[in-house]
Amino acid sequence: MGGDRAPSMVIEGLRVALERHPGARFLVFGDEAAVGPMLGRHPALAAACVLRHAPELVPNDMKPTAALRLRASSMRLAIDAVAAGEAEGVVSAGNTGALMALAKIVLKTLRGIDRPAMAGIGPSARGDFVVLDLGANVQCDARNLVEFALMGEVFARTVLGLRSPSIGLLNVGAEELKGDERVRQAAEVLRASHVAPLFHGFIEGHDIAGGTVDVVVTDGFTGNVALKTGEGTLKLVRDLLREVFSSTLAAKLGYMLARPALERLREWLDPRRYNGAVLLGLNGVVVKSHGGTDALGFAHAIDLAMDMVTHGFNAQISAELLKLRGESSAGEGPEQGAATALAG
Amino acid sequence: MGGDRAPSMVIEGLRVALERHPGARFLVFGDEAAVGPMLGRHPALAAACVLRHAPELVPNDMKPTAALRLRASSMRLAIDAVAAGEAEGVVSAGNTGALMALAKIVLKTLRGIDRPAMAGIGPSARGDFVVLDLGANVQCDARNLVEFALMGEVFARTVLGLRSPSIGLLNVGAEELKGDERVRQAAEVLRASHVAPLFHGFIEGHDIAGGTVDVVVTDGFTGNVALKTGEGTLKLVRDLLREVFSSTLAAKLGYMLARPALERLREWLDPRRYNGAVLLGLNGVVVKSHGGTDALGFAHAIDLAMDMVTHGFNAQISAELLKLRGESSAGEGPEQGAATALAG
Structure with missing residues (x-):
């Protein structure tokens, strides 16, 4: 309804x-x-x-x-x-x-996931990307971002059909020292985790449509704004092109000649093709x-x-989480921390 | 150099x-x-x-x-x-x-401004917009957002030549209860300030290129990501159109016919036209x-x-700040708060 x-x-x-x-x-x-x-x-x-x-x-x-x-x-x-x-x-x-x-x-929530995330798909120069979170969590901590990265990676494998999707953490600069504590911590955990070979590091806004990575990880506020900004920009260009191609007789004729190729582009960028945000976790x-x-x-x-x-998206998430916790429980993982707190 | x-x-x-x-x-x-x-x-x-x-x-x-x-x-x-x-x-x-x-x-920093902000210009359906902050402040509080709104408004008047620029606060939804405490507080202050008639309220990512407002106010992290996401999306479409128009002989011919109109669009969206981020405050x-x-x-x-x-951008900023403080000192403005603390 x-x-x-x-x-x-x-x-x-x-x-x-x-x-x-x-x-x-x-x-x-x-x-x-x-x-x-x-x-x-x-x-x-x-x-x-x-x-x-x-x-x-x-x-x-x-x-x-x-x-x-x-x-x-x-x-x-x-x-x-x-x-x-x-x-x-x-x-x-x-x-x-x-x-x-x-x-x-x-x-x-799935066992081991702190907070679910909303994920969406968009078009990039290298194919489609997945971005999460899109607003399920306006504020996120480093743990959330790490879990988003894992869920996004499984999503890219199962839904986008990629064999080894690359993961990027959205930031205001590619250098290690940029951004806030949260993203720097999340990057550290990812670099030490089993998905390290897939982790590209920090990316910036222009990398999203540029296709630098397959999975864009960020908090719900930034992700929501970024995806909608990209959609809005595509809509602006679509509207402007429509104006251009109806502005003169020559432009109209030009459109008719280029139409098959333009139609393929239009279909590829069609927002309906990217419809559906998925609540993961x-x-x-x-x-x-x-x-x-x-x-x-x-x-x-x-x-x-x-x-x-x-x-079997959810079964794969659970398997990934086990791998992450297996490694982190050898160090100072959050679960060990909790156990310690109980023991105390 | x-x-x-x-x-x-x-x-x-x-x-x-x-x-x-x-x-x-x-x-x-x-x-x-x-x-x-x-x-x-x-x-x-x-x-x-x-x-x-x-x-x-x-x-x-x-x-x-x-x-x-x-x-x-x-x-x-x-x-x-x-x-x-x-x-x-x-x-x-x-x-x-x-x-x-x-x-x-x-x-x-200008007297009365807590933190300077980086502002940039981009293309929208209604002309150009200004967005700030672009990364001078990765984290901002409500006061900073309010000052960004004032500075952005003066910027839109002096640089974009608009007589009564509208101001939007970037959020994940247009409803009053959306977003975090920070943006809600800033919206409240703006609604009670002398710029209230110019304050549109919350906007979302797609409103940026849509031209819903002339001044887009947000924290440095989100603003940086949003502007670069928009730029990246424009670049993607430019590259794809170049491919389309060289894909077939008919498309090439079509491009030549539509060229004058397409050139005007290309010039308008030319990133060089939007070059220059301004440090305000x-x-x-x-x-x-x-x-x-x-x-x-x-x-x-x-x-x-x-x-x-x-x-005279800076003189105008100072005048705007006086108006804001003049009003807020009648209530519980930050300056009165500081005076109270000293008296205590």
């Missing part, structure tokens, strides 16, 4: 997703009176779906604390289904804050679709969830 | 600047043996310049603390000339950290040119300095 053009956009998105993943089965939560007839018009899709009535919905402007009190919203019931093991993941185009809060409370797959997207964009968000489920 | 192609790039930049500002006079600091003959080849420029020999220079990789110990570097002598009242401002394409540290120590005008720029870019950095001097 979430998103600007829901529920019809979601149903259309499911149709596209079913074509791409014929074996998939969907639990659909929403207003039966509205969604039922829509599904009825698409028998093939209806056969792959089970519709469950949700008497409530989370409005876009509802505060997370209020959303937590709704026990029968479509969002809540969908997340409950993941917690109950009926579904492997949840995709929603609804209220981001509510989705994060509900998912965190119902699904709980929970017991279950949670994907947030942009509320303003269309069926194609929503289908991309479903693709993301399918990729993560198919490639 | 700073910059990748110095000193010849600087001398060429001065030639361009002199054409634009025929009344300007330049004090040039550098290696006399290298710079002298270059100036000698341009009699008109030489007549507008006084060359002063600087026996030392600040290398690009030198730490600020080391640069502070060099008493006769070209950078130091140029800043000293501003402090002595011989020059109204300094423009350098050299080591950023050294320039910030030297300028802060030699010129000192010091007793004197300080402009940092990109080290990798060319003569045209360096001339733009000089334009910035000329604009700020001509329009």
Whole structure:
């Protein structure tokens, strides 16, 4: 029920997703009176779906604390289904804050992860990059950044299909002494960890689109601003190019001649292709679709969830964490610190 | 002596600047043996310049603390000339950290300003925007953000020529409760200040290129990342378009037809047009040119300095501060707080 053009956009998105993943089965939560007839018009899709009535919905402007009190919203019931093991993941185009809060409370954080992170994908000169956190945590400490790096690396392997993704820590300069204590500490831990061969070190803002690394690690405030700044800049150029190509007769003709090549570029930079922010670090797959997207964009968000489920994303995260803790418990890792505190 | 192609790039930049500002006079600091003959080849420029020999220079990789110990570097002598009242401002394409540290120590902060900020300009859908801080302060508190807003507003009036520039505070959401304590506090102070009519409220990353506001206020970490992310994204699109227009014969022909319109766009987005980051809040005008720029870019950095001097930027800042303090001292402003502490 979430998103600007829901529920019809979601149903259309499911149709596209079913074509791409014929074996998939969907639990659909929403207003039966509205969604039922829509599904009825698409028998093939209806056969792959089970519709469950949700008497409530989370409005876009509802505060997370209020959303937590709704026990029968479509969002809540969908997340409950993941917690109950009926579904492997949840995709929603609804209220981001509510989705994060509900998912965190119902699904709980993966063992060994301090805080979940929101990850997103964007276009770069070398292909796609993943950036996290996008705002699940406005403030982060060094431990959070290290865990984000691990989760981002697994995400790049499982979803972007990269064999050895490189990791960069976003900073205001590439030199070792730049930035705040937090990023310097995180860099130190990563350099001493089992992912050290993949760790590129510090990167700067221009490295994101430049494709210097595959995984961009930063706090939720900076990551949110960086991804949206990049999106806004792409939109500006798209709008300006549209103006340019309609400004004169010669430019219009020029556009028609260059059109096939320009179309490929437009498709590659299409924000729908990057739709879907993923909440990493929970017991279950949670994907947030942009509320303003269309069926194609929503289908991309479903693709993301399918990729993560198919490639056992969470099991791999847990394995990575074991490696990190195995090494750090030999030194002064956080778990040893905790044990000491208990013993004292 | 700073910059990748110095000193010849600087001398060429001065030639361009002199054409634009025929009344300007330049004090040039550098290696006399290298710079002298270059100036000698341009009699008109030489007549507008006084060359002063600087026996030392600040290398690009030198730490600020080391640069502070060099008493006769070209950078130091140029800043000293501003402090002595011989020059109204300094423009350098050299080591950023050294320039910030030297300028802060030699010129000192304007009365009433806690910390200087680095400001830069970029292209948006509604014209140009100014963003600050770009990294002079990796961490900022609410007071700093408020002062950045005031300085950015004066900058937009004097340098961008806007009559009532709008101010936005960069955040991860437009809602009042988003973000951290710092930005919420700064928003509260701005809403109660004399610039309230210009204060748009919170903006997000995509609003920067979208042109929602003229002045983008944020901490040095986020601002640095945001500006460089935007620059990197523009570069990505430029490179991709170059590829597109050389990919097929039809595309090449299309480019030739659309070329005049595309050229105008290219010129407008040309990073040289946005060259020059300005250190605001010091007793004197300080402009940092990109080290990798060319003569045209360096001339733009000089334009910035000329604009700020001509329009009495610093006097206007001081007037704005008086207005802010005048209002806040009626309430519980920081200065009253300090007086109370002394009385106690």
